[in-house]
Amino acid sequence: MFSALGDETRLSMLARLVNGKPQSISRLTAGTDLTRQAVTKHLRVLEDAGVVRCVRVGRERRFELEPAPIDDVRSYLEHVSKQWDVALARLKAMVEE
Amino acid sequence: MTDRIEKTIELKAPVSRVWRALTDYQEFGSWFRVRLEGPFVPGQVSRGYITHPGYEHVRWEAIVQKMEPERLFSFTWHPYSVDPNEDFSAEPSTLIEFTLEKTAHGTLLRIVESGFDQLPSKRRDLAFRMNERGWSAQLVNIAHHVEHAP
Numbered sequence: 001m002f003s004a005l006g007d008e009t010r011l012s013m014l015a016r017l018v019n020g021k022p023q024s025i026s027r028l029t030a031g032t033d034l035t036r037q038a039v040t041k042h043l044r045v046l047e048d049a050g051v052v053r054c055v056r057v058g059r060e061r062r063f064e065l066e067p068a069p070i071d072d073v074r075s076y077l078e079h080v081s082k083q084w085d086v087a088l089a090r091l092k093a094m095v096e097e
Numbered sequence: 098m099t100d101r102i103e104k105t106i107e108l109k110a111p112v113s114r115v116w117r118a119l120t121d122y123q124e125f126g127s128w129f130r131v132r133l134e135g136p137f138v139p140g141q142v143s144r145g146y147i148t149h150p151g152y153e154h155v156r157w158e159a160i161v162q163k164m165e166p167e168r169l170f171s172f173t174w175h176p177y178s179v180d181p182n183e184d185f186s187a188e189p190s191t192l193i194e195f196t197l198e199k200t201a202h203g204t205l206l207r208i209v210e211s212g213f214d215q216l217p218s219k220r221r222d223l224a225f226r227m228n229e230r231g232w233s234a235q236l237v238n239i240a241h242h243v244e245h246a247p
Contacts, residue, residue: 077213081102084208088106090128091206095110095118 009034010042014051014065022055022062101211109203116167119195131157139164143172162192170195173212190215 013028029039043063046052053066108115118124122133126145133145139161147155159174171194191212198205 077102080210080213081104084102084104084210087129088104088206088208090130091118092106092108094124094128095108095114 009038010046013039013042014046017052017063017065022057022064024060024062028063100214101209102213104208106206106208107200107203108206112167112197112199112204115197115204115206116170119170119197120164133157137161137164137170137172159193160190167197169197 009032012032016028017023025036025039025043028043029036032039034042043052043054047054047063051066052063055062055064118128120137122136122143125131125137126133126148130147130149131145132148133143135143137143141161143157143159143161145157147157157174159172162171162173163169171192173190173192191210194209194211196207196209198207
């Protein structure tokens with residue numbers, strides 16, 4: 001996962017996808033120094049990592065961020081809750097030593 | 098209830114020890130995983146950087162609310178605020194409240210984090226997905242710029 005994301009080019013690509021609209025390879029190539037081939041290669045890496053997915057719009061392939069879980073509010077809270085559990089375990093260890 | 102998280106934990110340590118771990122900015126930083134610039138002062142902004150692995154460039158900013166010695170410590174903060182120029186006072190924040198109670202064996206610590214309903218869903222969604230997939234801190238910066246670019 002980290003290797004899929006730990007690359008400036010791929011991160012910039014992801015940033016473009018953050019607004020939620022599926023974008024074509026041409027769109028994602030525009031305004032960069034990359035070839036269409038390079039962009040495609042990077043998208044494949046992101047796809048394999050499960051971060052991005054390909055959707056067909058007519059005859060065109062477009063890419064978008066992999067959708068978040070359906071109930072994102074509850075999932076987010078669960079996630080924050082787990083982070084608190086981990087932090088509190090550290091607090092406990094610190095004060096009880 | 099989708100607006101808050103509540104945790105209680107019994108600590109085998111005196112209330113004064115727990116209070117110090119919460120309100121001494123260096124002790125707080127060591128378990129919360131943030132490196133703070135200075136002490137907590139009610140009404141003032143507390144700034145620093147997250148030291149959690151993978152998020153080392155993420156700024157941490159909170160406004161200290163109450164410090165009632167050995168009873169209550171609270172602050173508001175903005176999850177994933179990363180832009181130093183951002184006027185975060187305009188953005189919704191979550192409120193974190195620590196309350197302490199003496200027990201037979203030590204201290205009962207209660208933590209309530211509330212205000213999640215106010216977080217813009219896009220920010221919350223992105224923040225969640227970033228954590229779930231272990232995205233690097235760089236993405237936080239980039240995504241934030243994109244979100245705010247006209």
